[in-house]
Amino acid sequence: MAVLEVENINVYYGSIHAIKGISFEVNEGEIVTLIGANGAGKSTTLNTISGLLHPSTGSVSFLGQPLAKLQPHKIVERGLAQVPEGRRVFAQMTVQENLEMGAYTQGNKNIHEDLEKVYALFPRLKERMTQTAGTLSGGEQQMLAMGRALMSRPKLLMLDEPSMGLAPILVEQIFDIIADLHKTGATILLVEQNAQMALSIANRGYVMETGKIVTTGTGKELLSSPEVRKAYLGG
DSSP: OEEEEEEEEEEEETTEEEEEEEEEEEETTOEEEEEOSTTSSHHHHHHHHTTSSOOSEEEEEETTEEOTTOOHHHHHHHTEEEEOTTOOOOTTSBHHHHHHHHTGGGTTTTHHHHHHHHHHHOHHHHHTTTSBGGGSOHHHHHHHHHHHHHTTOOSEEEEESTTTTOOHHHHHHHHHHHHHHHHTTOOEEEEOSOHHHHHHHOSEEEEEETTEEEEEEEHHHHHHOHHHHHHHSOO
16 A cells, blocks of 8 residues: 655745656655765755655645645644654754654643553663753664654654665664664654665665656666666665
């Protein structure tokens, strides 16, 4: 079943045509990745899906329902959560307060149970639950941003550049966590400049260039494609 369907969307920043008629879908239980160079339109695509930007034409449907004209917080209530590029944790609040903020669409009914699940997934956050988020390392902040999104019990988790600015060992940790989430049945749309890591865990991928989708295939197909290797994998 398609959880997310993007149909022929065009997005403009003023006179700049940022997204040019792209279409793709994410099915239940998949990891789908959008890869491409900086400025290809990957983050713009996620921001359009989550309601922060609006397409001039085309449609975005989530669980069979159109998202047009819905405010971003209403889209979160429907079960679509985005972990933004740059993490954007609430620096002055504690780890636990940040996680509780992620549950605001849920009321308080499941908050204790959901906190325990997030702490089981990210033991480092449990150790630092009373620490302010601004004092965490970059990797810990990324874990916190992911944990905060999971507190909304998403039916689709969108991750925007989760490895950005992290040391290689932390990048591996973050991708291990994404793979573990997938094993629990999570549906994930991943935007990532580290094409090698993204394609190695993705069921399917779409390659974006200057606002268009130019190639698609399974993660394995794209990893072994000479054109993709040359352009994005340094070989």
